[in-house]
Amino acid sequence: xxxxxxxxxxxxxxxxxxxxxxxxxxxxxxxxxxxxxxxxxxxxxxxxxxxxxxxxxxxxxxxxxxxxxxxxxxxxxxxxxxxxxxxxxxxxxxxxxxxxxxxxxxxxxxxxxxxxxxxxxxxxxxxxxxxxxxxxxxxxxxxxxxxxxxxxxxxxxxxxxxxxxxxxxxxxxxxxxxxxxxxxxxxxxxxxxxxxxxxxxxxxxxxxxxxxxxxxxxxxxxxxxxxxxxxxxxxxxxxxxxxxxxxxxxxxxxx
Numbered sequence: 001x002x003x004x005x006x007x008x009x010x011x012x013x014x015x016x017x018x019x020x021x022x023x024x025x026x027x028x029x030x031x032x033x034x035x036x037x038x039x040x041x042x043x044x045x046x047x048x049x050x051x052x053x054x055x056x057x058x059x060x061x062x063x064x065x066x067x068x069x070x071x072x073x074x075x076x077x078x079x080x081x082x083x084x085x086x087x088x089x090x091x092x093x094x095x096x097x098x099x100x101x102x103x104x105x106x107x108x109x110x111x112x113x114x115x116x117x118x119x120x121x122x123x124x125x126x127x128x129x130x131x132x133x134x135x136x137x138x139x140x141x142x143x144x145x146x147x148x149x150x151x152x153x154x155x156x157x158x159x160x161x162x163x164x165x166x167x168x169x170x171x172x173x174x175x176x177x178x179x180x181x182x183x184x185x186x187x188x189x190x191x192x193x194x195x196x197x198x199x200x201x202x203x204x205x206x207x208x209x210x211x212x213x214x215x216x217x218x219x220x221x222x223x224x225x226x227x228x229x230x231x232x233x234x235x236x237x238x239x240x241x242x243x244x245x246x247x248x249x250x251x252x253x254x255x
Contacts, residue, residue: 004075006030008057008112009082011038014131014182017205018079023048025209027077032057032066057082057108058100067115078116080109081131085147098146105150110157113174117161120172129212130158132176134221151178155219162218177208177220199223 005027009015011034019029019042029050031039036054043050053069055062083105086093109130120126135141136155141148158176165172181198199222207222 001074002028003077004028004030004051004070004073005077005079006032006070006075007079007081008032008108009131011035011042014179014201014205015079015081016042017201018081018209019050020046020202021205021209022077022079023050030070030073030075033082057112058103060107060111063108063111067112071119075116075119075126077127077129078112079129079131080112082108083131083150085144087144087147089143090145093146101146101150105147106153109154113157113161117165117172117174121170125171127173127212128175129208129220130154130174130176132158132178134178134180136176137178137219137221159218173212173216175212175216175218175220177204177222179204179222180225 003026005019005022007015007018007022007029010019010029010031015033019031023029023046029046029048030053031042031050032053032055033039034054034056036052039052039054043052053066055066057063057066084101086097086101113128113130116126116128120128132154133147133151135144135148136151136153138148138152140152155176155178158174162174165174179199182201182204183198204222208220211217211220
């Protein structure tokens, strides 16, 4: 029987790298994103059998359609990777973009997490990885306020669900990936230029899968620098941590 691995936001960046690595592990990737042509191009490049599902996950109906389409497939891995950010003062950023960010980064991820964990629980096994951010490990992020808030939701939800499953003795894995800067299309969409050097998306995806499959780690942070930053933020008073995050984000804004 085929083993399927579903990757949302698979048309570029980390999502594309997840697809490549999961295909190499023997999974049949299911590539999910808005841009169908890019998904088809990636499917050809993978040189392995894979399936494509084009969907705008900011729309609940399309999230539900994806779940229905997957209902007859033997899904063993689900990567909630779709998401985007924006940078600027909260009073000036576009409200529609903020709300789409919340719909994708929070509402779609929440729906897909719940639907897939219920399926995995029925079977007694499965892997679900939510792609968050180191932003989600900090108290807040001025100048990327909405993005930080959405990723805090992802890390909080993931930790809580993972604990519930552990206490229930479940065989289902749930974790979240919390990288710092990664060299992807995120910059252009978020209207930023990273102040710190980004890591390669291939390294990020490979590290995440290793920590997921081998160590079953709940919160995955792929670089020492970001591990130190997250740990340091816990030692600072909340006000100081927020000010430090704001200083860092302000350096990213494209003038």
